[in-house]
Amino acid sequence: MRDNLDTVAETGFQFFGKMTASISHEIKNVLAIINENAGLLEDITLMADRGRPIEPERLKTLAQAVMKQISRADTIVKNMNRFAHSTDESIKSVDLNDTLELVVVLSNRLASMRGLELDPKLQKTPVKIRTSPFLLMNFIWLCLDFAMDAAGDRKIVELATQKTETGAQIRFRGLEGLEQLPLDTFPAERERNLLNILGAELVVDTKNDEFVVKLAADIDKD
């Protein structure tokens, strides 16, 4: 049991590290753009000192560009904050739509680096389950990581939430390359440990290019 918990902790740290590294990279990109816009303003001012007139429209465009990047950074930081607070309570009631959407938002850059697109299809009504928010996010990421390998030439991973009689499920669809992957490596030990803790089940359906994660309505009543 100790070994399993160590694996879960290690997997969690890796997940946390991966996500925060990606977030910090995005923030760096935003800062780089703001830096260049500020630098351009400085260049324009220096040229004005040498007698070249300043065009107000140009200044307006630069100010708007900076505001756009500040808004982008604000969204990134808000998501980072939501992610950080996923560890506040070890078990709580969550809307699976919100959880999945946050994992997708945090993973978009990583998907884009692999030339892939994530396409979440969320239910309009809340899909409530009682679970461990952080471990669930960690498990969704591991599934998403595998799904991205299985995306095939279509290069799109569809993710859909659904209510079920016993709780809820997430479907990872459109995985055209699923059949080509060696399925003996998924779920591996780290995924199996999380499946156990979350009271979840993983069903791989190569014929329909998808796999499904079935989650219990209440992690404690599984």
Add this chain to the structure above:
Amino acid sequence: MKIRVLLVDDEEEFVRTLSERLTLRDYDITASLSGDDALQKIKQYNYDVVILDVAMPGIGGIDALREIKKMKPLTEVIMLTGHGTVETAIEGMKLGAFDFLMKPCNTEELDTKIKKARARKAEHEERIRAAKVSDIISSPRSVLEDD
């Protein structure tokens, strides 16, 4: 003659603004938003210096660097990196990149590095020219035979 620079980064706004700033500093700038597009441009045109982002979708900075050095060994490459990819930038130096810069970068520092990179390219070109001239002087017959 203006220094010909290819700026490669997937952040469109970053590329646009830095291009404008470098143009004001009298560089001949071409912008590219992906490694694949940059390689196409490098195939068709001789740039003095390529400023290359390390982390890009599709072909990444390191793979692009390998291809650039294969296609145009004399073209100098300056890698751009966020702090998470310094190791990758160092790997790039081992693969022949001229230098690397951290984002957000200091434009004066970048300006200096571009000029130094151009100077190194000019030195290499001059050395190759001198070696060819020396070959011709030492054995003019071999040049005629080559023709």
